[in-house]
Amino acid sequence: MFALRNTFIHSLKTVQSIQARNFTVGRTCLASVNLKGRSFLTLKDFNPDEIKHILWVSADLKHRIKHEGQYLPLLQGKSIAMIFEKRSTRTRMSTETGFALLGGHPCFLTPQDIHLGVNESTKDTARVLSSLTDIVLARVYSHTTLEQLDKEASVPIINGLSDLYHPIQILADLLTLQEHYGSLKGLTVSWIGDGNNVLHSLMMSLAKLGVNLRIATPKGYEPDANVTQEALRLSKQFGTELHMFSEPMEAAQGSNVLVTDTWISMGQEDEKKKRLKDFHGYQITMKTGSVAAPDWTFLHCLPRKSEEVDDEVFYSPRSLVFPEAENRKWTIMGLTVCILTDYSPQIPKLKL
Structure with a gap:
């Protein structure tokens, strides 16, 4: 039965x-x-x-x-x-x-x-x-x-x-970017941080909407290999670009959107000291934005820690984090x- x-x-x-x-x-x-x-x-x-x-x-x-x-x-x-x-x-x-x-x-x-x-x-x-x-x-x-x-x-x-994965977060991100830029196709998004569930969901969606993706993660914190393989396939299918780096400034080059997330997810608290050391240099600042596109904006799914992005960026007019949160x-x-x-x-x- x-x-x-x-x-x-x-x-x-x-x-x-x-x-x-x-x-x-x-x-x-x-x-x-x-x-x-x-x-x-x-x-x-x-x-x-x-x-x-x-x-x-x-x-x-x-x-x-x-x-x-x-x-x-x-x-x-x-x-x-x-x-x-x-x-x-x-x-x-x-x-x-x-x-x-x-x-x-x-x-x-x-x-x-x-x-x-x-x-x-x-x-x-x-x-x-x-x-x-x-x-x-x-x-x-x-x-x-x-x-x-x-x-x-x-x-x-x-x-x-x-x-x-965290797919409902990405729906909010996409709506926020559509509202700000008027269209998604042709945008370049740069992820600077951990190869986590939010990044995985970006990798499963951006190419389908004509958005390019540039990823910077420290060595050892790359996105899941199977997710990466599928993302490369999608990028080829939909004619977008997918690039992976270990240096944040390289990933930010020419980008319209800079994105990061927590470096220490729930359940990873025991790894905090090591992770903070490994992610040194990954904080998003105005210096990071200096190599991005002139119209660059910033996203973060929240809650945010100051080591991930400084106050100057987080509370600047370039930051879309609070409209992003509402769009959840x-x-x-x-x-x-x-x-x-x-x-x-x-x-x-x-x-x-």
Whole structure:
């Protein structure tokens, strides 16, 4: 019986995935994108038009709700379970406030409320939450936990962060850059820091939108080899550039966007002393920006430490970190609306 149930769930998800990928190029393409019922574990699984559609819906909701003051209860009667193995300000607040603003009911679950794989197996948790909620967002230590949740659940699973990817952060980054530059195609982004989950998600998405990527990491802190191989394939497929360096100033050369993140993620506290030593010289300053493009800007997913970027850059007009943080809300709203409804944006298609 259980085997039959799993077969049915995966057959359904496969059909939804195939249907969503049957698209044609042009204006009608984005209008016909169907993400309903899809899980969102990694941007690797999403094609350019699907990513553009999520951003379009996000921008539409921001315009209609924030700027026009409309009330859009698109998620009325819907509930989301939010599993947090790792604490967060932006992921929790953006999801709770965004889902509620659309008329839905967010349910926050800490390790004290739900201890995945300890008090109850991940398999059983997935099945129980599938019967009680419409969608699950999980912020976990291991990406395999997300994959197991997705395997056993009959509702969509959103990756709120894992050790391998942080795709919802990248949606906010992309919307922020689109708002600032007016278009994404042709931009060059420089990542200066650790080869972590945020970088992995940039590597799985930027080429699909025509964005070049330059990466600087200290030796021993390079991005995952499999992710790098896929990123090189995507860069070749979409005609963009991907370069890797060990010197920050080389990576920043001619870049439109300088990006960094924490050097010490949760669970790496014991490595702090070594990491601070290894990342010496990687702080982003105005000197770093002096070799970038004249219109360069700065992104950081927060929280930020002064060793990663100095105050002069972080609080300068070039810094987009606070609009970026706000866009976490609009993009998680856009994503959940895409997954749970048949909503069509009312504003013109974004120039991406």
